[in-house]
Amino acid sequence: MAVKQKNLKSWFQSGTPWVWMNAGAVAIAILMTVSLLAVIAVRGLSHFWPADVIEAEYRVPGQPARLLAGEVVEAEEVPRARLAAAGLPVAADGGEFMTRELLKVGNREVYGADFTWVVGEWLYDIRKPEQLVVLERREWGNFYGYLLALKEGEQVIAEGAAAWPLVQERIARANRVAGEIRALEKGDIGRINHGLERLRLKARSLELKGELDAAAQADLDAERAEWDSRYAVLEEQLRELHQAFNRDSIVVRTADGREQTINLSKIVHAFQPNAMSLPAKLGHYFGKLWEFVSDEPREANTEGGVFPAIFGTVLMTMIMAVIVTPFGVVAAVYLREYASQGWLTRVIRIAVNNLAGVPSIVYGVFGLGFFVYVLGGSLDRLFFPEALPAPTFGTPGLMWASLTLAILTLPVVIVATEEGLARIPRMIREGSLALGATKSETLWRVVIPMASPAMMTGLILAVARAAGEVAPLMLVGVVKLAPNLPLNGNYPYLHLDQKIMHLGFHIYDVGFQSPNVEAARPLVYATAFLLVVVIALLNLSAVYIRNHLREKYKALDH
Numbered sequence: 186m187a188v189k190q191k192n193l194k195s196w197f198q199s200g201t202p203w204v205w206m207n208a209g210a211v212a213i214a215i216l217m218t219v220s221l222l223a224v225i226a227v228r229g230l231s232h233f234w235p236a237d238v239i240e241a242e243y244r245v246p247g248q249p250a251r252l253l254a255g256e257v258v259e260a261e262e263v264p265r266a267r268l269a270a271a272g273l274p275v276a277a278d279g280g281e282f283m284t285r286e287l288l289k290v291g292n293r294e295v296y297g298a299d300f301t302w303v304v305g306e307w308l309y310d311i312r313k314p315e316q317l318v319v320l321e322r323r324e325w326g327n328f329y330g331y332l333l334a335l336k337e338g339e340q341v342i343a344e345g346a347a348a349w350p351l352v353q354e355r356i357a358r359a360n361r362v363a364g365e366i367r368a369l370e371k372g373d374i375g376r377i378n379h380g381l382e383r384l385r386l387k388a389r390s391l392e393l394k395g396e397l398d399a400a401a402q403a404d405l406d407a408e409r410a411e412w413d414s415r416y417a418v419l420e421e422q423l424r425e426l427h428q429a430f431n432r433d434s435i436v437v438r439t440a441d442g443r444e445q446t447i448n449l450s451k452i453v454h455a456f457q458p459n460a461m462s463l464p465a466k467l468g469h470y471f472g473k474l475w476e477f478v479s480d481e482p483r484e485a486n487t488e489g490g491v492f493p494a495i496f497g498t499v500l501m502t503m504i505m506a507v508i509v510t511p512f513g514v515v516a517a518v519y520l521r522e523y524a525s526q527g528w529l530t531r532v533i534r535i536a537v538n539n540l541a542g543v544p545s546i547v548y549g550v551f552g553l554g555f556f557v558y559v560l561g562g563s564l565d566r567l568f569f570p571e572a573l574p575a576p577t578f579g580t581p582g583l584m585w586a587s588l589t590l591a592i593l594t595l596p597v598v599i600v601a602t603e604e605g606l607a608r609i610p611r612m613i614r615e616g617s618l619a620l621g622a623t624k625s626e627t628l629w630r631v632v633i634p635m636a637s638p639a640m641m642t643g644l645i646l647a648v649a650r651a652a653g654e655v656a657p658l659m660l661v662g663v664v665k666l667a668p669n670l671p672l673n674g675n676y677p678y679l680h681l682d683q684k685i686m687h688l689g690f691h692i693y694d695v696g697f698q699s700p701n702v703e704a705a706r707p708l709v710y711a712t713a714f715l716l717v718v719v720i721a722l723l724n725l726s727a728v729y730i731r732n733h734l735r736e737k738y739k740a741l742d743h
Contacts, residue, residue: 222717229711233473235458235466238317238329240440241308246274253303254317254329254440255290258703260305268304275304287703291319291327292439299326300703315460316346318437321453323483326704328447333436336446341436348435352455355433359449362430369423371669377416379675384409389571477711482666486695487705491712496670497583497663497685498719502652504587505594509647512591513598514633514640520599521606522628534603541596549657552589557581557661577682583671584681586662590654594647601646605639606632634734641731645724652720655689663687665694688716 240254262282269275275283284305293299320328334341335348335355343351388405391397433449456469480490516537524530561578569577578584609632617627655663664684671683692712699705 222714225710225714225717229707229709229714230474232707232711233470233477235319235456235461235469237313237459238319239311240314240317241311243303244307244309245304246276246307248274250309252440252442253288253290253301253308255288255301257286258289258300259287261285273304289327289703291329293325295439295443295445299701313459315457317459318455318457320437320447320455321488322447322451323453324451326484326488326701328437328445330437330439330445333438333444336434336436337432349457352435352449355449356452356455359430359433360453362426363450366423366426366430369419369426372674373419374416374423375669375673376675377412377419381409381412384412386569386571393570478715482691484704485699485701486665486691487699487701487708491686491688491691491715493667493670494686494688494691494712495715495719496672497667498652498688498716499723500672501583501587501590501662501685501687502648502723504583505590505651506644506648508587509591509594509598510640510644513595513643513647514602516595517599517602517606518628518633521603522624522632537596537599541600544656545593545654546656546660548589548593549660551592552585552657552661553581556585556588561585580682581660581662581684582682583662583685586658586685589657589661590651593654593657594651597646597650598640598643601643602636602640605636605642608639609635638731638735641727641734645727645731648723648727649720652723653689653716655687655693658687658690663690665690665698688712688719692716 236256238254238256240252242250243253244250261284263285265275265279265281265283268283268285286303286305286308287300288303289300290296291299316331318328318330318332320330322328332345332348332352334344335351336342342348384405388397388402391401430450431448434446435449436444436446438444458466461469477490478495479492481493482491483489520530520533524533557579561576561580565573565577565579613631613635614627617631618624622630662684663686665686667684667686669683671680671685672678673680692709695705695712696709
């Protein structure tokens with residue numbers, strides 16, 4: 186017994202139990218993280234799979250039977266008493282639980298809502314007709330029903346099953362025309378509108394300076410006439426495209442017999458999920474995934490893609506990194522290498538460490554008050570008086586969002602850089618000075634390059650925090666929907682004054698501000714998973730650079 190107690194005591198003293206406890210805690214943390222990501226991925230990415238659509242007769246006791254068609258989104262067991270309390274005619278006899286199913290029935294303009302709860306036991310004659318068509322529309326959500334005819338103008342050109350291949354061809358054509366219209370409106374017509382706006386501001390600037398004489402006005406009128414002539418040509422092209430876009434339509438019927446005519450210009454995709462093979466469903470699935478990451482949002486952000494939000498998130502984070510890195514490095518170099526290590530320096534370090542714990546919304550309020558109203562308003566009065574009272578930089582935008590995040594993450598970069606500088610051996614500095622180098626040359630050519638991996642560590646932490654922030658961005662430049670990207674072909678190409686979309690705010694908006702909660706729920710999971718992927722890719726890029734720098738200067742550490 187004494188030997189066992191002695192062995193147990195020595196085992197505890199060796200530290201082995203604490204090693205196993207730490208390893209277990211790390212394993213649990215990794216398992217929880219992976220499980221969370223798996224739940225988000227499954228719930229989000231499964232939304233794009235073309236699920237089978239059922240058709241059934243719904244017989245509520247005491248009411249006329251009606252036909253329903255839709256996707257089964259969710260099913261759950263609920264107490265019979267709960268259904269009775271909700272006013273449903275549930276019989277007293279039977280089991281304790283009944284099945285409640287959530288059906289996505291679409292046809293919002295017909296039924297008033299995309300989703301409806303039904304009692305599973307009241308669904309009869311459940312089937313999956315291959316002819317059942319799903320229409321994914323630009324507005325009003327999905328349509329579930331049967332294809333009756335294809336029309337060109339007012340003329341019927343095909344009916345029934347013979348119309349299906351022609352409908353697919355016409356929808357593909359309509360989507361190509363929609364792309365041409367979008368390219369024309371955002372490209373050529375966008376440049377013309379941009380040029381006309383710059384011309385208006387130029388005229389206003391000359392007027393404020395008192396230089397708008399007859400000759401200057403004539404030049405402005407000539408340039409405006411040139412822009413107008415270009416626009417007239419493009420307007421005719423746009424009119425012809427719209428005529429071709431709105432030419433075709435289809436006649437469809439809902440499961441309960443209501444007929445409708447839908448223009449093909451309102452349809453993005455049409456497919457028959459019950460008739461699709463597994464390869465066809467896989468092709469459709471990956472096509473929807475690509476659309477999600479490459480297209481623009483529709484239907485109050487509950488349909489379509491999130492490319493503007495991806496672009497805004499990455500661009501803002503990169504601009505933040507470009508701003509915060511030099512400021513953080515310079516501040517850390519001064520505190521570690523030049524400032525006298527007295528009480529004032531200690532107070533500054535304490536202040537920097539405390540700033541890292543300030544709530545992010547406080548930085549948002551600071552950014553709104555100082556950057557937007559004070560600094561932005563001053564820039565407008567100094568450099569853009571012709572645009573007043575409309576603000577240029579005196580309103581939330583990309584620049585102020587990036588600067589606010591740079592201030593938010595600055596303490597992280599300073600602390601990480603200081604720790605990296607402190608780890609550089611003193612003998613390296615003394616060796617460089619002994620060879621005749623000055624202090625500044627030693628610092629910028631030896632010390633800082635060797636500390637660059639630590640700087641990259643600070644940048645990685647800054648990117649990880651900044652890319653996921655939402656609260657401050659709501660005040661300084663992120664909006665629900667930004668129709669134009671801040672980087673385009675119009676001078677000055679990078680428009681720092683424009684508002685942007687952001688994945689984090691997109692999740693908040695879709696999850697908590699959407700008028701169609703059930704339709705938005707899977708997109709919340711999909712966008713959250715995408716945000717994690719974007720942050721991981723940004724961090725992996727920084728980690729690669731850090732590892733490269735570490736290998737490059739490893740020889741100097743020995």
